[in-house]
Amino acid sequence: MSDKGGETVPLLAARDLVKAHGRTEALRGASVELRDGELLAVTGASGSGKSTLLHCLAGIVRPDAGSVTYAGQRLDELPEKRLSELRRTEFGVVFQFGQLIPELTALDNVALPLLLAGAARTEAQGEAGEWLERFGVRGQGELRPGEMSGGQAQRVALARALVTAPRIVFADEPTGALDSLTTEQVMTALVRTVREAGTAVVLVTHDDQVAAYADREIRLTDGAVAAQGVAA
Ligand SMILES: Nc1ncnc2c1ncn2[C@@H]1O[C@H](COP(=O)(O)OP(=O)(O)O)[C@@H](O)[C@H]1O
Numbered sequence: 001m002s003d004k005g006g007e008t009v010p011l012l013a014a015r016d017l018v019k020a021h022g023r024t025e026a027l028r029g030a031s032v033e034l035r036d037g038e039l040l041a042v043t044g045a046s047g048s049g050k051s052t053l054l055h056c057l058a059g060i061v062r063p064d065a066g067s068v069t070y071a072g073q074r075l076d077e078l079p080e081k082r083l084s085e086l087r088r089t090e091f092g093v094v095f096q097f098g099q100l101i102p103e104l105t106a107l108d109n110v111a112l113p114l115l116l117a118g119a120a121r122t123e124a125q126g127e128a129g130e131w132l133e134r135f136g137v138r139g140q141g142e143l144r145p146g147e148m149s150g151g152q153a154q155r156v157a158l159a160r161a162l163v164t165a166p167r168i169v170f171a172d173e174p175t176g177a178l179d180s181l182t183t184e185q186v187m188t189a190l191v192r193t194v195r196e197a198g199t200a201v202v203l204v205t206h207d208d209q210v211a212a213y214a215d216r217e218i219r220l221t222d223g224a225v226a227a228q229g230v231a232a
């Protein structure tokens with residue numbers, strides 16, 4: 001939490017988000033707050049609007065109505081250039097299938113965001129190696145995504161999302177393609193790493209095993225928040 005005039009404000013706050021895809025109303029007045037360093041799970045049935053909410057919160061998609069405020073700035077009103085700059089420096093994103101670049105090694109995939117931000121190659125690779133180490137996949141650094149297991153690839157994707165030291169990581173079903181044991185290993189590595197770095201996380205999942213790692217859970221039903229509370 002940050003302190004503003006004696007009043008605590010959330011790091012990220014969305015109010016009354018509405019978003020339609022064609023004639024489908026994916027979000028119908030969803031509101032959510034994320035505190036600094038908090039691990040928030042967003043759960044709900046398939047089609048309940050979880051991914052759309054995550055995309056709006058991360059500034060990937062603009063809502064049709066409602067507001068998204070990050071550290072005092074209205075993301076939904078920022079010009080595209082400033083929004084993409086902010087996304088690149090303050091946010092990290094992971095999807096169900098890591099979406100690593102198939103031609104690059106694990107090390108180069110993780111180094112890429114640093115290179116894009118202007119880092120020198122040796123520095124970027126050094127930093128990337130440390131993040132692979134934190135996720136227990138340093139030994140896979142020279143492998144390309146097609147040569148890794150699903151769990152290894154997701155650890156590399158998480159390392160890539162965290163390498164720029166973002167304030168928030170947005171993860172959409174990051175363990176959705178993994179078995180239960182691998183899910184546990186990946187989640188343990190994620191939680192340890194974000195706690196160390198103080199990173200806040202929005203974790204979309206339909207898996208109770210995954211939601212149990214969160215500080216708090218909100219559940220979406222038909223594009224609105226149906227329930228919230230402390231994760232079991
Ligand atoms: N690009 C799209 N085009 C059309 N409909 C979409 C699109 N993305 C999502 N939807 C629809 O919006 C609703 C919410 O989708 P989504 O946010 O992906 O939910 P969830 O992630 O919970 O499964 C669903 O009915 C889905 O079919």
Ligand SMILES: [Mg+2]
Binds near residue numbers: 050051052172
């Ligand atoms: Mg989804």
